[in-house]
Amino acid sequence: MNKQEKIQMLKDVININSTNGNEEEVADYLLKRLSEYGILSQKVQYAEKRASLVSQIGVDTGKTLGFSGHMDVVDAGDVSMWKYPPFEAMEDDGKLYGRGATDMKSGLTAMVIAMIELTKEGKALNGAIKLLATVGEEVGELGAAQLTKEGFADDLDGLIIGEPSGHIIVYAHKGSMNYTVTSYGKNAHSSMPELGINAINHLVLFCNEVDKYVATIQAKNEILGDFTHNVTVINGGNQVNSIPEKAELQGNIRTIPEVSNEQVEKVFGEIIQKLNQQKDVKLELVWDYNKQPVFSDKDSTLVKTAQAVAKEQLGEKMPLLGIAGTTDAAEFTKAKKEFPVIVFGPGNNTPHQVNEYVDIDNYLEMIDVYKEIAVKFLG
Numbered sequence: 001m002n003k004q005e006k007i008q009m010l011k012d013v014i015n016i017n018s019t020n021g022n023e024e025e026v027a028d029y030l031l032k033r034l035s036e037y038g039i040l041s042q043k044v045q046y047a048e049k050r051a052s053l054v055s056q057i058g059v060d061t062g063k064t065l066g067f068s069g070h071m072d073v074v075d076a077g078d079v080s081m082w083k084y085p086p087f088e089a090m091e092d093d094g095k096l097y098g099r100g101a102t103d104m105k106s107g108l109t110a111m112v113i114a115m116i117e118l119t120k121e122g123k124a125l126n127g128a129i130k131l132l133a134t135v136g137e138e139v140g141e142l143g144a145a146q147l148t149k150e151g152f153a154d155d156l157d158g159l160i161i162g163e164p165s166g167h168i169i170v171y172a173h174k175g176s177m178n179y180t181v182t183s184y185g186k187n188a189h190s191s192m193p194e195l196g197i198n199a200i201n202h203l204v205l206f207c208n209e210v211d212k213y214v215a216t217i218q219a220k221n222e223i224l225g226d227f228t229h230n231v232t233v234i235n236g237g238n239q240v241n242s243i244p245e246k247a248e249l250q251g252n253i254r255t256i257p258e259v260s261n262e263q264v265e266k267v268f269g270e271i272i273q274k275l276n277q278q279k280d281v282k283l284e285l286v287w288d289y290n291k292q293p294v295f296s297d298k299d300s301t302l303v304k305t306a307q308a309v310a311k312e313q314l315g316e317k318m319p320l321l322g323i324a325g326t327t328d329a330a331e332f333t334k335a336k337k338e339f340p341v342i343v344f345g346p347g348n349n350t351p352h353q354v355n356e357y358v359d360i361d362n363y364l365e366m367i368d369v370y371k372e373i374a375v376k377f378l379g
């Protein structure tokens with residue numbers, strides 16, 4: 001493919017509005033483009049208009065390297081704030097603007113083109129490259145969870161997530177957990193609080209207990225840093241002179257391998273149980289989202305290969321880092337076999353923002369980087 005074709009393909013993908021859904025249109029587009037080169041794909045339906053895509057090239061003997069990217073994007077926000085319409089990708093001064101340009105349609109498209117070019121060039125691979133293009137990453141890694149449950153990740157020997165890392169290679173990220181606590185009380189006039197049960201007060205009891213627990217955590221991960229907890233949403237009460245009968249809060253936790261998700265679940269459950277033994281306290285805890293941290297071997301062949309290829313092609317020694325944000329790898333690593341993961345893709349720090357863009361050169365160079373990593377990794 002020439003440069004213009006590669007840019008056009010990315011524009012086509014960006015111009016499909018897949019805001020928290022409609023990924024099937026992206027899947028259909030990629031399936032069609034891959035099939036033009038004889039590459040077979042399979043759609044895995046998640047819901048109406050939502051399907052993940054699995055495509056494969058190479059041979060069944062030898063290793064299997066996963067290329068993965070999500071097809072959904074986040075809401076474009078206030079469209080009037082955009083320099084160019086978010087779903088009409090526009091080139092300007094070496095940058096391509098559009099929702100998903102960085103997160104992560106450039107990474108996904110670069111992976112697809114890498115597979116197309118390797119096929120077109122008739123490159124004999126000593127293994128397979130498997131594309132796992134997912135739905136619903138932004139709202140809970142839904143497609144990755146489904147694909148993993150259905151066994152599509154069981155044959156992986158390595159996985160590259162093409163999320164925007166720019167010129168760094170990520171081999172670890174924190175886990176993420178969301179929860180909701182609902183507190184049930186009883187309405188009363190605030191001049192006669194003894195007749196009511198204050199639901200907000202009981203949420204405060206919960207917050208205090210959680211803070212105490214978090215303060216006891218000494219563990220720190222040398223790459224990922226601290227375990228963190230934050231209450232991020234709070235709702236309760238309906239009138240200033242009434243005792244609130246219901247209140248609700250939501251929190252987010254970023255876990256590290258030293259403090260497992262299971263341990264956090266257990267402790268939070270115990271806190272709720274303990275508080276519910278107090279008079280009139282009625283708290284209910286629901287886990288809304290639970291993603292494990294990913295901590296890959298930094299000396300794995302995949303990491304070493306990616307670093308060597310980046311050095312050779314881009315002339316840079318890419319730093320190896322951990323990040324706080326979660327990726328589809330949190331689901332894929334639940335597959336039967338253990339395998340190394342890296343997050344390495346074109347992009348910058350504009351994801352989820354107005355005027356999101358990708359540097360076109362960064363996108364183009366990653367196509368060659370992916371090709372070379374695959375050839376070297378498969379041996």
Ligand SMILES: [Zn+2]
Binds near residue numbers: 070104163
């Ligand atoms: Zn993303």
